[in-house]
Amino acid sequence: xxxxxxxxxxxxxxxxxxxxxxxxxxxxxxxxxxxxxxxxxxxxxxxxxxxxxxxxxxxxxxxxxxxxxxxxxxxxxxxxxxxxxxxxxxxxxxxxxxxxxxxxxxxxxxxxxxxxxxxxxxxxxxxxxxxxxxxxxxxxxxxxxxxxxxxxxxxxxxxxxxxxxxxxxxxxxxxxxxxxxxxxxxxxxxxxxxxxxxxxxxxxxxxxxxxxxxxxxxxxxxxxxxxxxxxxxxxxxxxxxxxxxxxxxxxxxxxxxxxxxxxxxxxxxxxxxxxxxxxxxxxxxxxxxxxxxxxxxxxxxxxxxxxxxxxxxxxxxxxxxxxxxxxxxxxxxxxxxxxxxxxxxxxxxxxxxxxxxxxxxxxxxxxxxxxxxxxxxxxxxxxxxxxxxxxxxxxxxxxxxxxxxxx
Numbered sequence: 001x002x003x004x005x006x007x008x009x010x011x012x013x014x015x016x017x018x019x020x021x022x023x024x025x026x027x028x029x030x031x032x033x034x035x036x037x038x039x040x041x042x043x044x045x046x047x048x049x050x051x052x053x054x055x056x057x058x059x060x061x062x063x064x065x066x067x068x069x070x071x072x073x074x075x076x077x078x079x080x081x082x083x084x085x086x087x088x089x090x091x092x093x094x095x096x097x098x099x100x101x102x103x104x105x106x107x108x109x110x111x112x113x114x115x116x117x118x119x120x121x122x123x124x125x126x127x128x129x130x131x132x133x134x135x136x137x138x139x140x141x142x143x144x145x146x147x148x149x150x151x152x153x154x155x156x157x158x159x160x161x162x163x164x165x166x167x168x169x170x171x172x173x174x175x176x177x178x179x180x181x182x183x184x185x186x187x188x189x190x191x192x193x194x195x196x197x198x199x200x201x202x203x204x205x206x207x208x209x210x211x212x213x214x215x216x217x218x219x220x221x222x223x224x225x226x227x228x229x230x231x232x233x234x235x236x237x238x239x240x241x242x243x244x245x246x247x248x249x250x251x252x253x254x255x256x257x258x259x260x261x262x263x264x265x266x267x268x269x270x271x272x273x274x275x276x277x278x279x280x281x282x283x284x285x286x287x288x289x290x291x292x293x294x295x296x297x298x299x300x301x302x303x304x305x306x307x308x309x310x311x312x313x314x315x316x317x318x319x320x321x322x323x324x325x326x327x328x329x330x331x332x333x334x335x336x337x338x339x340x341x342x343x344x345x346x347x348x349x350x351x352x353x354x355x356x357x358x359x360x361x362x363x364x365x366x367x368x369x370x371x372x373x374x375x376x377x378x379x380x381x382x383x384x385x386x387x388x389x390x391x392x393x394x395x396x397x398x399x400x401x402x403x404x405x406x407x
Contacts, residue, residue, distance in 0.1 A: 001026045001033065005077045009033065009059060011050065013040035013068050016099065035086060039094045041070050048091060049075075053084035055178045087178035092154050097121075097128035103135060111141040116340050119170060123148040126161035133165065143337050147204065151175035156188060159195065168344065169196050170239070174207035193233045197273075198280045200322035202345045205230035206239035210257060214247040224260055231264035234273070234324070236346045270300050270326035277323055288319050291401035295389045296323035298403065305384035306330060308362040308369045309397060314338040316389055316397035321346045328378040332361045332369050349378060359395035362388045365406055383407075 001024055003009070009031045014022045015038035024033035035050075037043075041064050044050070050059040050072065058075035065071055097120060098106070110118050118141075120132055129148055136144050145167035150156060152175065163169065171192050177185045189205065196203035209227050210219045230238050238261055243253040274296050281289065299307055307325055309317045310332045317331040317338070329347045333339055339350035351372050353361070361369040370386065373379035379386070386406040391397045 001031065002079050003031070003057060003074045003077060005074055007031065007074050008062075009072050009074055010065070011035055011040065011059065011070050011072055013038055013070075033080065037086070037088075037093065037095065040088075041065075041067055043091050043094060044070065044088060049089060051087040051089065051178050052080060053078075054174065055087065057084075085175070087152075087175060089179050090153060092124075093122070093152070095122075097123055097131060098135070106132075106135055106141070107139045110144060111136065111139040114337070115141075115144055116337055117145050117147050117168075117344075119147040119149055121149045121172075122151050122155070122175070123162055123166070124152065124154040125158045126165050129162055129165040143335075145341065150188075150192060152179040156180065159192060163195060163199050163201060166201065168202040168204065168236075170204045170206055171235075172206055174241075177207075189230070190233050193230075193235050196236075197234045197322070197324070198277055200318055202236040202318075202321075203234070204237045204239050204344065205233070205235040207241060209238055210240060210243050210253050213243045213249055213253040213256065217249050217252060219253075219256060227257055227260045228264035231261050232267065236321075237344050268324070268326075270296070270324055273324035274300065288316060288398070288401050291389060291397070291403050292316070292319035293323050295320060295387050295403045296325040298405065299385075299387045300326045302385045302387075302405065304387045304405075306370075306373050306379045307387045307389065308332060308373070310356060310359070310361055310369075310388075310390040310395060311338065312356060312396040312398050314341065314398075316401060317342070317348060318345065320389055321348055328373075330369055330373050330376075330378060332356070349376060356396050359391070359393040361394060362386070362390060362406070363394055370406075 012032055012034045014034040016036050019034055019036040022034045044061050046061050046063060048061045057078045057080050059072040060075055061070055061072050063071040129146060132146055147168045147170050148162050148166040149170045149172040151172045169192060171189050173185055193203050210223050212220050212223060227238055238257055240253055240257060244250040247253055278293050304327055306327055307329045309320050309329055311317045320329055325347055328349055330351055331342050331348050332351045334353055334356045336352055339352040342348035342350045351369060361367055374381050388404045389397050389401055391400050
């Protein structure tokens, strides 16, 4: 439907079921479009703005006609197609974080196939995360981690509560930039990443990072700087979306992002990061927290080339990465899921073994973990120091962590 700036328009709150069959129209008498959000007319008021198709169509609410229809004024001229996304800036959306189809997908696909992560869109409260966790735990997905996508003002307002229950966070800047003033997005990004760092939760920065590479072989200089700044902010991972989903140069986009991130990490200052995170972490520390902070500081003080962490469930390796160590972290684990999940966490590289009970993985510089680190290019073998975080006898560090040094 071709919309023209200044024209009147009726927006019909069709709801998720009727939305599938209901069709909008434009006649000489009126223009009417549908929306899948059933409580639209109860949530907005005159003066609010509706954004569709990534904000390319803006409609200002003029009048609530009844419980299903509102009258609006089109702000800009634009052609609007079917099934475009919508945003309601400054409005609390009365929707469950998971719809029936989402719950079915979690039960029948994510849990059945033992996925590593479930990324949940438009998380607004800690209760949203707890609801997802309950569904996962009741259906065999106890080891599946939750990534909460923060995409609106309500999620920002309740971020501290969300952070208590989630495993990781995605700074989803696309929808977030529609929901809050665009000039606030950079501040929101820095705030969320910093709080994730202090909490020891991994954080992914996403959306439009190399957007021009959807069509071009090279990114703009501004995009390069954007990726680097996410690394400087403390993000564990940066993410591509349209660039790889339907872009013309997906492999080149990945290689470009990897190169930018690797070079940005050259500016990483471990001393400042360790001090900042340690100073802002709530006391008293757990023994694992204390051991990880000491290991990170020790690695910096003795200019270690490698840190080896032996962990069963990944708790020790996550605590280690929280302190942003100055060298790579080789994660020795018997859990394949923990090994795969190292890919989203700062500085980690996996070594998956059959059993942690022998406990001799990093006993000396001829031990299996050190040999593996050499093969992976993480350790040169020229006599540099190594820090080891392991349990008694060199086993699992999650319950009883010990820090040792190999010279």
